[in-house]
Amino acid sequence: MAYNEKVLDHYENPRNVGSMDKGDATVGTGMVGAPACGDVMRLQIQVGESGIIEDAKFKTYGCGSAIASSSLLTEWVKGKTIEEAAQIKNTDIADELALPPVKVHCSVLAEDAIKAAVSDYKSKQGDSE
């Protein structure tokens, strides 16, 4: 099986790899997947006052498509509001990366990751208000 060029590009030059302080109230963390299933994604977003995502970081354990899906996602969410980011669909990611059917679950995981990160951020805001 040959890999799609965009998948390869993200895999080889993953964007926005890293970690943020989980305890920071302006950071939302989403960790989804399970080691037993062969993929775990951790997506973190840094949200500014106006609700705009100023920075995003990820780390992923998984196949090349999982790494590419999360890397792409970090590029897409930056500059979006948290509401807009939560609207990102797995099909957008799958289309952009031309994922084959057996890899669609990687894009589903990425969608779950951003939703989880947004909801973590919101719950932190809720707590502090």
Next chain:
Amino acid sequence: MSRPIYMDYAATTPADPRVSKKMSEYLDIDGIYGNAASRSHIYGWQAEEAIEAARKQVAELVNCDPREVVLTSGATESDNLAIKGVAHFYEKKGKHIVTSKIEHKAVLDSCRQLEREGYEVSYLEPDSNGVISPDAVKAAIRDDTTLVSLMHVNNEIGAINDIAAIGEITREKGVLFHVDGAQSAGKIDIDLDTLKVDLMSFSAHKMYGPKGMGVLYVQRKPRVRLEAQMHGGGHERGMRSGTLATHQIVGMGEAFRIAKEDFDADHAHISALRKRLWDGFSDMEAVTVNGDYDHSVPGILNISFAYVEGESLMMAFKNIAVSSGSACTSASLEPSYVLRAIGLSDEMAHSSIRFSIGRFTKEAEIDQIIAEVRYAVNKLREISPLWDMYKDGIDLDSVEWAAH
């Protein structure tokens, strides 16, 4: 285009140049292309002579009578013929078969078919090294058992079963014993004259012969009977019909001959390379050998690089052709059933790579592989959240993962 370093000899081997040269003499108009079943002219006689010589070469490696060599299209067919052929033939005696959980699919799926036909199959559990204990075999045999089918060497981890000890048990109990020797021939000494093995499968393409060619050894004394699966002109004493593929057969014969001649040299070469490979990884953190390094065939080294996923690793190995225990590409997300059966967690199975070394592997290639693998593992660990957690001292088993 330069191709990656081939480290997948357990999947298949290139043909030895001596094999391909020999094969080419049995195909075209200037060669020996006759049908061995043609009794009326020299074309047939020459083909028959070549085939009988090859049969003898096969027999010499494993110390059996050439008349016990039934030619097939590969170990898959041999396994099917042995298992279904024996089960059907001895149906009146009973309908119970004993095998293990870590057999090749050719064995497991033949057993599944028998289950659909109303047979019962017991699947023995291996120990943590992938070995089936003779005592477990003994305990599983019942009055209605007709066949025990086990592999000699496991294709994923190289574990070796004690077929001598198991043969003593099956012979004493009056049960037939089939061994899948696809991964052992040419790698371990096999003496069918002393082993109490009744049927044994071999595959030419795992030992530098052509693909699509194999053997089922069917013992003559005591005589083993089986029901043919392929019906037709009555070739191979009625056990397997079909015009004999002369070029394939002479190629296999040559491969078996070379395997015997080069046995010690191959073993020494491959053992030294495997040691070199493992020495190149053994100082790394959280890296483990799957199976028992000291009691396995030297050609196979199965390693889990914890906290990185096997498929992404393979993607990082631009210059290495290997296989992984992570079955992420298949429709199911299930990792290798062999690694699971020897007790690996799913994540360790997902993180496994099988390196398999062969006759044509070079020392410089091993060194290049070590460098490339170390680089890739480090790079992927840097982007792995699991590696972070491990480094932070978090026990991954204590985390509640959202299964999906």
